Amino acid sequence: MTPAPRTRRPSLSRRLWGRHHAGLIGVVYVLPAVAFLAFFLLVPILEAFYYSFFDWDGVHAIFVGLGNYLHLLHSITFQQIAINNVILLACIPIWTLFPLVLAVMLHGRVRGWQFFRLAIFSTTALSYTVIGIVWAYIYSYNGPFNALLSLFHVGRVDWLANSVTAMGALVVTAIWTFMGTGLIVYLGGLGAIPPEVLESAKLDGASGVTMMRSIILPLMKRYVEFFGVFSIINAFTNLFALIFVMTNGGPGFSTTTMEFYIYVDAFSNMNFGEASAVGVLLFVVMLGVALVPMKFLQTGG
Amino acid sequence: MYAGLSIVTISSLYPFFLMFINSFKSMGEYFANPYGLPRDWTLSSFQLMFNTMDPLRALLNSTIVVVLGVLLNLLVASMAAYSLTKLRPPGYRFLFVSILSAMMVPFQVILVPLFVNMAHLGWVNTFQVVVLLYVATSCPFGVYLMRSYYAGVQDELIEAAQMDGLSYHGIFTRIMIPVARPALVTLGVINFVQMWTNLLIALVFLQQQGTRTITVGIALLTGQRLTNYPAMFALLLIGSVPTVICFLLFQRHLASGVLVGVEH
Numbered sequence: 072m073t074p075a076p077r078t079r080r081p082s083l084s085r086r087l088w089g090r091h092h093a094g095l096i097g098v099v100y101v102l103p104a105v106a107f108l109a110f111f112l113l114v115p116i117l118e119a120f121y122y123s124f125f126d127w128d129g130v131h132a133i134f135v136g137l138g139n140y141l142h143l144l145h146s147i148t149f150q151q152i153a154i155n156n157v158i159l160l161a162c163i164p165i166w167t168l169f170p171l172v173l174a175v176m177l178h179g180r181v182r183g184w185q186f187f188r189l190a191i192f193s194t195t196a197l198s199y200t201v202i203g204i205v206w207a208y209i210y211s212y213n214g215p216f217n218a219l220l221s222l223f224h225v226g227r228v229d230w231l232a233n234s235v236t237a238m239g240a241l242v243v244t245a246i247w248t249f250m251g252t253g254l255i256v257y258l259g260g261l262g263a264i265p266p267e268v269l270e271s272a273k274l275d276g277a278s279g280v281t282m283m284r285s286i287i288l289p290l291m292k293r294y295v296e297f298f299g300v301f302s303i304i305n306a307f308t309n310l311f312a313l314i315f316v317m318t319n320g321g322p323g324f325s326t327t328t329m330e331f332y333i334y335v336d337a338f339s340n341m342n343f344g345e346a347s348a349v350g351v352l353l354f355v356v357m358l359g360v361a362l363v364p365m366k367f368l369q370t371g372g
Numbered sequence: 373m374y375a376g377l378s379i380v381t382i383s384s385l386y387p388f389f390l391m392f393i394n395s396f397k398s399m400g401e402y403f404a405n406p407y408g409l410p411r412d413w414t415l416s417s418f419q420l421m422f423n424t425m426d427p428l429r430a431l432l433n434s435t436i437v438v439v440l441g442v443l444l445n446l447l448v449a450s451m452a453a454y455s456l457t458k459l460r461p462p463g464y465r466f467l468f469v470s471i472l473s474a475m476m477v478p479f480q481v482i483l484v485p486l487f488v489n490m491a492h493l494g495w496v497n498t499f500q501v502v503v504l505l506y507v508a509t510s511c512p513f514g515v516y517l518m519r520s521y522y523a524g525v526q527d528e529l530i531e532a533a534q535m536d537g538l539s540y541h542g543i544f545t546r547i548m549i550p551v552a553r554p555a556l557v558t559l560g561v562i563n564f565v566q567m568w569t570n571l572l573i574a575l576v577f578l579q580q581q582g583t584r585t586i587t588v589g590i591a592l593l594t595g596q597r598l599t600n601y602p603a604m605f606a607l608l609l610i611g612s613v614p615t616v617i618c619f620l621l622f623q624r625h626l627a628s629g630v631l632v633g634v635e636h
Contacts, residue, residue, distance in 0.1 A: 096540045101467060104452035104511050108474050111486065111508035116477060118485035176377050187377060189623065191384045196619035198569030201608050204553065205387040208601070213405055216392075245591050252630055259631045297614030297634045308478035312571040316591050333480040334572070335505045350481035361476050 080258065116354070117370040123348035139348035148324055149349075155238060155328050156356075159306045162242045166306065167299040169246060170253025175287060177254075178261040181268075188258060192251040199248065199312035206244045208319045209232060231318050241326050244313060249305055253298050258262045260294035261287075303360050329353045391435070391612065394605040396540075400604050402577065417602035418610075427610055430586040433578070434614075437499055437585060438567040441506035442560050448507055448513025449559065453550050457522040458530065459540065468519070474512040479572060484587070487576060497580050506567045514559050517632055521555035522548060558625040559630075565615050565626070586611045 123140070126133045136225055143149045175193065176254055177184045194202070209216045210230040217227040230240040272286050288295065320327035320335060327335065329349055336345035394402060395417055397410045401634070405411065421427065421574050452471065486505070487496070495501040530543055538546065561632040584592075590611050593604060619626065 078381075093459050093540065094461045097455040097461030097464065100455035100459060100544070101461060101464075102452040103448045104471060105449065105467065107504070107511055108471060109510045111505060112474050112477060112482060115482035115485035115489065118488070119481055122488075124487060171378070173380060181374070181377065187381050190381045192623065192627065193388070193619060194384050195626065196565070196616045197387065197612055198571075198587055198590075198615065200547075200569065200571050201391075201586050201612050202387065203588065204593065204608060205390060209386075213406075218407065225427070245428070250380075251384070255627045255630045256634060259634065267586075295632060301633070308480065311480070312591065315571065315575075330478065330480045333483060337484050337487070338576070343488070347484050348477075349483065353478055354481045357476060357478055372457055 097188070119347045119350050119354075121347075122171055122344055123351050125344040126342075127160045127344040129343060131151070139345045140352075143345065143348060143352070149332070151324050152327050152329055155324075155326065156307065159242065160303070161326065163239070163247070163299065163302055163306065166242075166246050166249070166302045167253070167295060170250045171257045171295065173250065173254050174257035174261055175283065178258060179266070183345065188254060191254050194248060195249045199240075199309075200316055202244065202248055203316035206240075206247075210240050210317075224369055227281060234322045237322060237326045239319055241310075241313065241317060244317070245306065245310060249302065250314070253302075256298050256301075257291065260291050264290055273310050300360065304357070307357065307360070330358075388616075391605045391609045394602050395609045398442065405511055406601075409592075411625055417600070418606045420600065421603040423604040425589065425607055427433050427586060427589065429582060429608060430584055430589040433499075433583055434568060434585040434587065437502050437506070437578075438564060439573070440499075440503045441510070441567045442563045444503065445507045445510045445563050446560055447516050449511050449518045450549060450556070451544070452511070452515045453518035453522045454544055457519055458527075458543075458548075460527075463524065468515075471512050471515050476517075477620045479509060483572070483576065490577065496577055497583055499578075501581070502573060502577050502585075505573050506563075506570070509573070510563050510566065514563070517559050517629070518552060518555055521552050525551055557606075557622070558629045561622040562617055562629045563623050564612070564618055568615050 124134060124136055124138075126138065127134045177187055180194070181187065199207075208214050211217075212227060212229045212232075219228060228236060230236045266291070268286070272283075307328070310328060311330055311334065314326055314328065315334075318326040320331050323368045324332075330353060333346050333349050333353070336342045336349060340346075393409050396413045397405070397414070398412065398416045399420075401410060401412055401414075455461060456468050461467075490496050490501050525548065530547060533543055533547055569587055570585075571587055571591055574588045574589065578584055578588065588597050590607060592606065
């Protein structure tokens with residue numbers, strides 16, 4: 072049987088309106104979006120690169136080449152900030168997988184699971200600002216969390232004012248903030264698994280956490296990857312509000328991440344050049360984050 | 373297992389509970405009874421909050437900026453998606469990939485140059501700059517969402533309409549937009565929540581007292597030494613009402629919007 076010749080059917084618009092007409096209209100319709108992104112995104116990115124080579128306080132600009140970058144590399148402050156980002160990265164596995172645990176617990180097992188799903192997802196209705204203030208209250212020395220601890224005769228801690236515990240407390244709040252979205256993602260994924268698969272696994276004696284992991288994790292791979300990348304992006308670029316209202320980067324710089332430092336350097340230190348340099352570094356890091364999963368998909372599969 | 377699940381669920385609902393019960397306590401009652409339900413339900417803290425913090429102005433600012441932002445973004449994203457799926461201008465594949473990759477750029481990277489540019493234009497402390505920035509940051513996802521919806525619109529439908537003499541513009545207004553109503557609602561709701569709760573853009577570009585959004589107003593509370601917790605919770609409650617209502621009405625749409633991201 073001979074294969075059918077491959078014809079390229081002209082696009083709908085061409086068939087209807089002739090060769091060039093539709094294309095022109097298409098340009099008009101896509102123009103607003105392109106204009107927005109060119110003016111408010113593309114140009115600023117290029118400018119960020121440019122500004123990063125200057126020592127600029129808003130008034131005087133001195134070309135310093137790689138000076139900003141070198142200064143950052145040698146600055147103890149920035150080293151601590153970079154370590155904070157690494158700490159965030161180290162927390163990503165829990166951040167990513169905790170909602171999966173919740174989803175597995177809920178999926179098809181609990182009566183009235185819709186209620187639990189709605190309750191946990193409802194946290195996304197609150198702004199990060201409100202979440203941050205409420206949790207700062209919860210963590211406060213005389214707040215409910217310490218009150219609960221003292222019921223169990225555990226000592227009180229000023230969680231956010233202590234440079235050792237502040238970052239941890241922030242991360243807990245962050246995980247709490249995003250677990251609702253994760254739950255929805257994973258419940259969606261679990262819903263796509265044919266029930267027989269899970270049933271037969273249970274019948275084969277697949278009780279216990281580890282057996283479930285070797286069955287569920289491979290099936291949920293796409294979802295874990297998605298939420299993993301989503302979580303890293305949030306961790307590195309979406310915690311500004313939480314940090315701002317909970318700790319303002321402190322005590323010292325113990326809760327300042329690269330993202331937060333851009334704001335501090337620009338608007339407190341008036342160091343626009345260095346802030347741009349940190350921005351460029353963050354951008355490079357995020358590009359790496361975006362590209363790593365793609366390499367993963369090609370080799371691992 | 374149920375215990376763990378219950379703890380997590382309680383923790384999810386606890387902030388709502390906190391905001392609600394503490395708002396209706398007077399300051400005196402709060403000190404006597406910080407963790408329990410109010411024995412004397414009162415609106416005095418709300419009154420105090422309205423008098424000292426003037427949230428109405430901030431709520432109005434938020435409403436203006438967010439409503440305009442949502443409507444404009446729906447329009448821009450729909451138009452672009454229509455173009456990329458049906459009209460297909462030259463280079464449309466490249467355009468689509470470019471628009472999508474814009475989602476990868478963290479806003480903090482472009483914060484400084486944007487501020488500088490807007491300062492040069494004299495646009496800092498204006499509503500329009502915030503609206504435009506909201507649209508710029510929201511349209512990549514919007515285009516993505518609308519495109520995946522429009523791609524499902526059958527060509528035959530459009531052909532039939534064209535036979536009836538409908539122009540490309542008419543196709544857009546009479547077919548594409550009505551057909552995509554669920555996607556528009558989803559996008560609108562997602563955008564509403566994101567724009568209403570946005571802090572960084574509103575903080576940097578609407579700095580003046582009278583122009584601040586409610587989210588910024590709430591965030592700046594923390595700078596002051598606030599001892600009146602009931603009034604603080606009252607403000608948090610008021611500021612959260614719009615997005616909570618949105619959530620309750622549209623949580624199915626919000627959930628489906630989350631899942632759209634997974635199908636890439």
